[in-house]
Amino acid sequence: MGASYPTKILLAFRSGGICAFPGCAKPLVYTAIVGDDTAVGEAAHIAGEKPAAARYDATMTDAQRDHVDNLIYMCEGDHTVIDKVPADWPTANLLALKATHEEKASAAIAEAFSDVAFPELQHAVAWVSSQPPATVSGPNFDLLPPEEKIKKNDLSNGSRHTIAAGLSSRTTVADFVAAETQLDPDFPDKLKSGFLAEYFRLRHQGHKGNELFELMCAFSQRGLKSQGDRTAGLAVLIYLFEICDVFEK
Numbered sequence: 001m002g003a004s005y006p007t008k009i010l011l012a013f014r015s016g017g018i019c020a021f022p023g024c025a026k027p028l029v030y031t032a033i034v035g036d037d038t039a040v041g042e043a044a045h046i047a048g049e050k051p052a053a054a055r056y057d058a059t060m061t062d063a064q065r066d067h068v069d070n071l072i073y074m075c076e077g078d079h080t081v082i083d084k085v086p087a088d089w090p091t092a093n094l095l096a097l098k099a100t101h102e103e104k105a106s107a108a109i110a111e112a113f114s115d116v117a118f119p120e121l122q123h124a125v126a127w128v129s130s131q132p133p134a135t136v137s138g139p140n141f142d143l144l145p146p147e148e149k150i151k152k153n154d155l156s157n158g159s160r161h162t163i164a165a166g167l168s169s170r171t172t173v174a175d176f177v178a179a180e181t182q183l184d185p186d187f188p189d190k191l192k193s194g195f196l197a198e199y200f201r202l203r204h205q206g207h208k209g210n211e212l213f214e215l216m217c218a219f220s221q222r223g224l225k226s227q228g229d230r231t232a233g234l235a236v237l238i239y240l241f242e243i244c245d246v247f248e249k
C-alpha cells in the first residue's frame with residue numbers, strides 16, 4: 001500500500017524537510033526552477049510494511065504501518081541502510097530518533113519566528129496579488145481566544161507549541177497586513193480566500209484536527225525556498241488562525 005501523499009507531506013513538514021539519520025541532515029527538497037519545489041525525501045517504515053520487511057510487526061494493521069507515527073523521513077541512502085541492517089536499527093531506536101528529530105525541527109521553527117520581517121512576509125504572500133477575494137463566508141470565530149480554537153480543532157501539543165511561538169510574530173504580521181491593505185483594500189479578503197480554498201479542499205478529502213492543521217502549515221510554506229520565507233508563511237497562517245475563521249469547530 002504505502003503512505004498516502006498527504007501523509008508524506010505531513011512527515012516532511014514535521015521533519016523540517018531534513019533527513020532524520022544521525023549526522024546526515026541532508027535537505028530533502030528539490031528547488032524547482034519553474035513552479036513549486038518538491039519534497040524528495042522518503043517516508044521510511046519503522047515497523048516494516050510487509051512480512052519480509054525489516055522490523056515487521058504482525059500485530060499491526062496496514063493503517064498503523066502507513067501512519068505518520070510509524071514513518072521516519074530519510075534520504076534514499078539512509079533509508080537503504082536502516083532496512084538492510086535492521087540489527088543496527090531496531091524499532092525502539094528509530095522511534096527515539098524520529099521523536100528527537102521532529103522535536104528539533106519544531107524547536108527550529110519556533111526560534112525562527114523572531115526573525116520574521118516585512119521582506120519575508122512579502123515573499124510568503126506574493127501569491128495574494130493574483131487571488132480573487134473571498135467568497136466563502138462561515139461562522140465568525142473572531143472573538144474566540146486561541147486556546148478555545150486549539151481545543152475545537154483538536155490540536156496536539158506540538159501544534160500548540162508552534163501556534164504559541166507563531167503568535168509572537170503577530171504584531172509584525174498585523175502591521176504588514178495593514179500596510180498591504182493601504183495599497184490594495186481587498187488584500188485581507190484575498191489572503192483569507194487563498195487559505196480557505198485549501199482548507200475546504202483538505203476537509204473535503206476527509207482531513208481533520210491536527211492533521212488538517214499541519215497540512216495547512218505545509219501549504220503555507222509551498223514554493224518558499226529560504227527558511228525565513230517559510231517561517232513567514234507559517235506566521236501568516238497562525239495569524240489567520242487567531243483572527244479569523246480559517247479554522248473552525
Ligand SMILES: [Zn+2]
Binds near residue numbers: 024026076
Ligand atoms: Zn540521510
